[in-house]
Each structure stands twice: as C-alpha cells, then as structure tokens.
Amino acid sequence: MALVPLAQATLDLGGILDDRRFYLVNAQGRLLTRRQVGKLAQLVTSWDPKAERLRIDFPDGTTLEGRPELDRQVWTIVWGRRVRARALMGDWMQAISEFSGQPATLMMSDLPCQVFDEFPVSILSRASVEHLSGEMGMSQDQCLATDRFRPTLLLDGCEQHQEDGWMNRTLSIGDAIVRVLAPDPRCAIVDQDPDTGETDTEVVRSILGYRPNPAAAYFGVYGIVEKPGVVHVGNEVSVG
Numbered sequence: 001m002a003l004v005p006l007a008q009a010t011l012d013l014g015g016i017l018d019d020r021r022f023y024l025v026n027a028q029g030r031l032l033t034r035r036q037v038g039k040l041a042q043l044v045t046s047w048d049p050k051a052e053r054l055r056i057d058f059p060d061g062t063t064l065e066g067r068p069e070l071d072r073q074v075w076t077i078v079w080g081r082r083v084r085a086r087a088l089m090g091d092w093m094q095a096i097s098e099f100s101g102q103p104a105t106l107m108m109s110d111l112p113c114q115v116f117d118e119f120p121v122s123i124l125s126r127a128s129v130e131h132l133s134g135e136m137g138m139s140q141d142q143c144l145a146t147d148r149f150r151p152t153l154l155l156d157g158c159e160q161h162q163e164d165g166w167m168n169r170t171l172s173i174g175d176a177i178v179r180v181l182a183p184d185p186r187c188a189i190v191d192q193d194p195d196t197g198e199t200d201t202e203v204v205r206s207i208l209g210y211r212p213n214p215a216a217a218y219f220g221v222y223g224i225v226e227k228p229g230v231v232h233v234g235n236e237v238s239v240g
Contacts, residue, residue, distance in 0.1 A: 001043040001056075003147045003194060008232040011176040011225050014113020015120030016152060018049050023078070023085075023115050024096065027103040030077045031115075034189050037100045038197030056092075064095055068108060076107060078115050085109045119222035121178055123171070124151035125158035128220065136206045147194040148203070149186075151220060153178075155237060163221045170240040175229025185216030 010017040022045070024032040034040050044057040055065040070086035077083075085107040087093070092106045109115055126146060133143040146154055153173065155163070166180040190203040207217040 001040050001045050003150050004045065006233075008230060010228070010230050011121070011173075011178070012113050012228045013120070013225050015116045015225065016113075018047060018112050019152075020109075020115040021047060021049075021112055022054065022088075022106055022108050024100075024104050025076050025107055026105075029074070031079065032100070032102075032104055034192060034197055035187060037102070037104075038192050038199065040100065041192065041194060041197035043096075043099070054088075056096075058095070058099060062095070064091060066090075068092075070108060073110065079117060081114075083109055083114045084111075085114075117222075119181060119224060121152045121223040121225060122150070122184055122220055123153045123155065123163055123178070123180065123223060124149055124184070124220035125155045125160070125163050127158045127160045128163065131160035132203070132206065132219070135210050136201070136203075144201075144203070145194055148190050148192070149220065150189075150194075153231070166221065166239060170226065171223070172238040172240060174231035174235040175227075176225060176231055177227035177229070178223045179226050180221050180223045182222045183216075183218035184220040184222050186219050190219075 006016075026032045042059045046055045047053075052067050053065065054068055055063065057063050069089045071089050073084055073086055075082050076085050088106045088108060093104070096106055097104045113120065124146070129144055129146050129149065130140070138144070163180070164183065169180055171178045171180065186204055186207060188199070188204060191199050191201060193200045204217045207219050211218065
C-alpha cells in the first residue's frame with residue numbers, strides 16, 4: 001500500500017520491526033501486491049503495535065480502524081515461503097475486495113518480520129535515483145520520487161550507484177549493523193506512480209538501457225541485519 005516514511009525505526013534480524021506485519025492474499029492464498037492491483041498505493045495505513053490498532057484510509061474518505069479480530073491460523077505463500085498468519089475478520093475483507101476488484105483477504109502474520117522480499121533490507125542512494133532521472137531526460141525539478149523504489153534505507157551523500165561497491169561489506173547505521181549481500185532486481189512496481197499506482201513511465205526499461213544485465217534491472221542493493229538496533233533519519237553511515 002502507500003509507503004510509510006519513518007523518522008526512526010528498529011531494525012531487527014528480519015528488517016524493520018512490524019514492517020509488512022499485515023499483507024493481502026488472493027483467493028488462492030498467495031500474496032497480492034501492486035503487481036496485480038496497482039491502485040493499492042492509494043491506501044494509507046497505520047499500525048500501533050502497543051495499542052494493537054490498525055487504520056486504513058481509502059481515497060474516497062472512508063476509514064477502517066480498530067483492533068483486528070483474527071480468524072484461525074492458516075499457512076500462506078509469500079514469495080515462495082510459507083508464512084503462518086490469521087485473516088482479519090469483520091469489514092476489512094469486504095472493503096479491500098471491493099476496492100481491489102477481486103477477492104482479497106487481509107492477513108496478520110503470527111510473527112513480525114516474516115513478509116520481507118528476497119532479503120530483509122533494501123538500500124538505495126538518492127544519487128542513484130537522480131542519475132537515473134537524468135538518463136531518462138528529466139531535469140532536477142522532474143526527478144523521480146524516491147518513494148517509487150520503496151527502500152528500507154535511503155542514503156544521502158553518496159556518489160551515483162556507490163552502493164553497488166559495498167557487496168559483502170557492513171554498514172553501521174545508528175545502533176544497527178547491516179551487511180550488503182546482493183543487488184536489488186526491480187520489477188514493474190517501479191514503473192508505477194507511487195501515489196496513484198498507475199503505470200506512468202518505463203523505469204525498468206530505462207535502468208536496463210544504461211545498466212544492461214540479462215538477469216534483471218538491478219538498482220540498489222539488498223542486505224541482512226547482523227546487529228539489531230535503532231536507526232534515525234540523519235544518522236551517519238560508516239562502511240566497514
């Protein structure tokens with residue numbers, strides 16, 4: 001759904017604590033994302049784990065809010081992994097299904113940090129986004145929004161694609177240590193406007209245009225958390 005910017009976050013071994021604690025599955029119990037329903041980007045969510053209250057704001061002004069009532073435990077498929085979760089009962093399913101135009105069930109994983117992509121942490125520099133924008137013929141005022149790429153950590157003060165050179169090196173950020181392990185392969189979601197979810201440009205094709213690779217359109221890097229800790233916006237990053 002819509003990206004939630006954070007001023008600080010706790011990085012656990014599975015990524016940001018409570019990131020993607022909730023997720024959607026289709027009628028077959030498989031993950032449903034903006035690849036299938038782009039306009040999910042228009043749903044704005046918030047989750048208070050202490051009060052156990054979830055809120056979803058719909059673009060028509062409708063709001064669903066409350067403490068989730070959960071169904072029995074089931075297994076779901078998330079990027080090839082089996083994740084145990086419980087469906088939210090009540091109005092959540094009907095509202096999201098109507099909005100999505102297909103049956104959709106909102107799930108809550110039994111444990112946090114279970115629904116990450118290939119790796120728990122994605123890292124991207126603002127300089128790389130600015131360079132890609134230039135390759136696409138955009139001026140500085142037209143630069144692609146960094147929200148389009150949804151990184152766990154967005155870094156300032158780097159050279160373009162400097163993060164590519166950090167493979168198997170560690171980044172010390174706040175109280176946490178992250179090890180970079182792999183390039184980040186981009187999918188069609190980065191072609192979508194981050195606010196509307198509508199496809200509005202060919203970002204994947206543009207990445208491959210100046211960074212050709214037969215495997216994928218790599219942009220940014222993936223990592224794992226070697227030492228959990230709190231990170232804040234403005235923390236310096238040390239490369240080890």
